[in-house]
Amino acid sequence: MMQPHKAVIGRDPRGEPILVKRKSLEDAECPIARSLDAIGDWWSLLIVRDALLGRRRFGEFQKSLGLAKNILAARLRLLVDKGILKPAPASDGGAYLEYVPTPKGRGLFPVLVALRQWSEAFDEAPEEIATVLVDRDKGRPVRKLELRAQDGRLLGFADTVLRPKQTSVRSRRA
Amino acid sequence: MMQPHKAVIGRDPRGEPILVKRKSLEDAECPIARSLDAIGDWWSLLIVRDALLGRRRFGEFQKSLGLAKNILAARLRLLVDKGILKPAPASDGGAYLEYVPTPKGRGLFPVLVALRQWSEAFDEAPEEIATVLVDRDKGRPVRKLELRAQDGRLLGFADTVLRPKQTSVRSRRA
DNA sequence: CTCCTATGGTTGCATTATTAAACCAGATTG
DNA sequence: CAATCTGGTTTAATAATGCAACCATAGGAG
Known part of the structure; x- marks a missing residue:
């Protein structure tokens, strides 16, 4: 089974395994990084787009996107894990699952x-x-x-500023 | 038993095998796919975020994002190629380049x-x-x-519909 | 029931991308 | 002019991706 964020990346001079995560952004303080941790890869957003367009089934996604089936399976699992899609029994009484966007997905x-x-x-x-x-x-x-x-004033990029939240003694990154 | 499989999809003019490459989305008809082709990887949007926050120099990006320098160099090249960042001589008279967001980047x-x-x-x-x-x-x-x-009506997801553009008579490619 | 096909995946393996670290060239500092 | 800083490139390893083969289940034809 795939372990998305853990791996042995080598051995130190004494032969000890060095365990390092693939760069994960899930505990970043920046909300943009946090969102990219969920949907920041090549395919996830396109799957969500398809789901919002009404596509539901494995084969529909695969045909529409033209991606490898193993990759699609992995992405669907991830999107389900993240609460963006929810598996449901096929609405037409078929034997397989459908993948339906949650409110988080529609968001x-x-x-x-x-x-x-x-x-x-x-x-x-x-x-x-x-x-x-x-x-x-x-x-x-x-x-x-x-x-x-x-x-109600319309704001452009230059009319905004990023301010640290005041809730705790966190160091500011941006 | 499964035959050893070589992912050769063609030969170049010298007879060298052309191998599988990562899917490119740049000629998709879907504008979301097209945008992801430019900024859909793990780091590019975060670099743009940093650039919009005022960061300009290689070292600033690297320190802020904590990514490998070779990856940063590759991403900066890509973002410059795509017209999202523009290289400029350092504003402080220093010897190195700065990477400044273009209008497309600010977009x-x-x-x-x-x-x-x-x-x-x-x-x-x-x-x-x-x-x-x-x-x-x-x-x-x-x-x-x-x-x-x-x-002026406020629109939610369900209030919109995707409509095919009326294309010119000429290029009706399959 | 058996055979055939379609759907929805998983598995195997070659290739590509990402990573950390070593290296290097030019600019700046002592 | 040596040491160090900046801005990268190269190297060697691991992780992710792509593709085809394989498998499991369901439905239909004979």
């Missing part, structure tokens, strides 16, 4: 929208993008994501 | 905010998150990112 929607809009704005070949995200009611493209202050 | 700000807010909302140990993103003027936490329709 990634803004992340996916942000990535989409970044591509739309900065990609070098935007004409190759095949889809548009539209408002279901009116069928018109959505606006860009907006970040606002509590009083 | 990742909403992605970083979305990831941060996802952690804040769903992380199992949110008390370990050390910082808050605040409005610079008032010093108060920002609101959650908002997705709106063109007429």
